[in-house]
Amino acid sequence: MARDVTDATPISGRDELVAWIAAGEKPASEWRVGTEHEKVPFYREGHAPVPYEGERGIKALLDGLASLNGWEPILDDGLPIGLADEKGGGAISLEPGGQFELSGAPLRDVHSTARELERHLDEAKRIAGPLGIGFLTLGMSPKWTRAETPVMPKRRYRIMSAYMPKVGRLGLDMMFRTATVQANLDFGSEADMVRKLRVSLALQPVATALFANSPFTDGRPNGFLSMRSEIWRDTDRDRTGMLPFAFEDGMGYERYVDYALDVPMYFVKRGDTYHDVAGASFRDLLAGRLPQLPGERATSSDWANHLSTIFPEVRLKTFLEMRGADTGPPEMIGALTAFWVGVLYDGTALDEAYELIRPWSADDRQALRDAVPRQGLKAQIAGRSVRDLASEVLSIARAGLARRALIDPDGRDETRHLDPLLSIVETGRTGADVLLERYHGAWAGSVEPAFEECAF
Template sequence: MARDSSDPTPIESRHELVEFIARGCRPADEWRLGTEHEKIPFYRNGHGPVPYAGDNGIRALLDGLARRTGWEPITEGDMPIGLFDPVGGGAISLEPGGQFELSGAPLRTVHETRAELESHLADVKAVAEPLGIAFLTLGMSPLWTRGETPVMPKGRYRIMSAYMPKVGQLGLDMMFRTATVQVNLDFGSEADMVRKLRVSLALQPLATALFANSPFTEGRPNGFLSARSNIWRDTDADRTGMLAFAFEDGMGFERYVDWMLDVPTYFVKRGDTYHDVAGRSFRDLLEGRMPGLEGERATLSDWANHLSTVFPEVRLKQFLEMRGSDAGPVPMLLAEPALWAGLLYDRNALDAAWDIVRGWSAEERQALRDAAPVQGLAATIRGRSLRDIGREVMALARAGLKARAFRDDAGEDETRYLDPLDAILARGLTQAEDLLVLWEGQWGRSVEPAFGKCVF
């Protein structure tokens, strides 16, 4: 999650909420990719989780990275909880269980994303190795219980931790034990946003299958290829899911705002204080009748923060955020932006992808989303497997990237970053299935070897 917004501009009407999102419209030559990934830290000696405090803790890691990179600390009280690059615009933030997140800068090409990622990992390794810290390339913590997982000192997380058990069984697992890779993409107009949102929502189960990489929990197989994705199915129905309304007539910025207005709010931040208003509608704040904050009116900060606390499979802010994929090794972190840039940033690819999914019903899309974490590429819709659909989609993504024609210094275009996904489709086996084979055989039914193999 990115750092909280701090714009105190007051909001007077629903129209201003709509305009805030609509300001994301950009001409195609300004479209960018913002790639985010989370990684789970652990101590190489003993494979234990890394707490915030201590000479070899998360705070020491942040302090060391600040000295090495020159990035500015993001603090809460007197505690650093992240870093911000004042030049490039990227940031490092902490997820609730200490997952270390790079929120990449908005970049033009996947080649630039690769350079950003390589630089970040070099910095992190240089600081982490003397501290005895390494990072997993898995989509979920494979060994520790929830109680063994550390808690980061962020006010919003305390409020969310108290609220989650009231609305779902697995929300705390989502917060403390999962890791994802996401990419943010731009849109040119309201109609362009709607087309991209619909295509990416319908195909998010394909991404879940292709990137499935979280088959272990507390030392054993958990029954899923992407347990991380399954966790979202029982986290909070008010703020998650496939957004069936996005496919209805009349979908646009206003329809999304109306949904957001009724999603329960977690908190209202004033200064450094997080006021717990969990369960109350944002409409209450907009109308100045939030219990405990009567008379306090909504600001642009409140709206931006609220937009960041819903978790559908694709999230709309002033850009679209793809949310269906497990974290993975470096080639998979680069495959994520390549896949979606190829599909969504080329008009021919986008239109052809829409032709694939446009006939699917809300019930069929939901059934596919429910099946993908369990069955992976074997999940089906209308008699077609995700593996079969994936081959067709990958051809479109490759064509889209070829049309973009962005080449690196070696003269290669962005299609190279799709190679890991093509390899998965060719074999019909996900990363998670390969790991399960290792667990059953070479690893002797132990996840301990993952702390040697599944590491950045």
């Protein structure tokens, strides 16, 4: 999660919330893609989690990176909890359990995001190496219990941690033990947003299957290929899921705003103070009748912060966020961006993908979402396996990227970034499948080798 917004512009009504989202519209020539990824830090010696404090802790890592790249510290109660490139180059933030996140800049093409990732990992390793810190390429910490996982000093997370157990069994596991990769993409109009939202929601389980990479919990197999994805099924149903309303007649900015208004709030930030209003209604804040803050009215930052606490499989803000994938090694991070750019940023590809998903019912989509965390590529929808479906979607994405014809300095187009996914479909073996084979074979029933073999 990026830093919380501080914009005190007052909002007087629902129409302004709709306009806030609509302001994200851009002509196709200005569409960009941003890539975010989380990674779990650990000590290379002993494979223990990395606390915030200490000479070799997360704070020392942040301080070292700030001195290297010149990014400005993001402070929370006087403590650095992230870094920001004030020139618009992205940000580094901390998830609740110390997961180290790069929120990449909006860039022109997949090649640029891959170079950005390479630079970031090089900088992170230069600072982390002398501290004895490594980073896992897994979608969930494979060994430590929740009690063993450190807690970052970020005040919004205290509020969320207290609320999560009230609304689901696994919300704290989501916060403290999972890691994801995400692609953020633009839209050109309300109709374009709706089309992209529907396609990406319906196909999000396909991405979940292709990127499944979290088969271990508490030092042993957990019965799933993507435990990270399974955790989201029992986190907080008010703010997660497949958004079936997005496929109904009348879908648009207003419908999404009405949905978001009915998602309970976590906090209201005023100055440097986080007010715990967990479970309260944004509608009450909009009307100035929030019981915890009588007379206080909503601001632009309240709306931006509230939207950032909604966690569906695809999230709408002033852009669309693809949220269904486990993190993985660098080539898989680039592959996720390429997958969605290929499907969503070429008109022909988007039309073909829409025709592919159009016959599916809400029950079809939900059943696939429910099955994929455990079954992966073997899950089925409308009589087709996800492996077969993924092969067709990858062909669509590949053709879309080829038509974009954006070339890197070596003369290669963006299709090269899909190669890891083509290999997965060809073999039928996801990252999680390979890890489980290693666990039952060469690793001899231990997850300890993951800290050597699955590290950036």
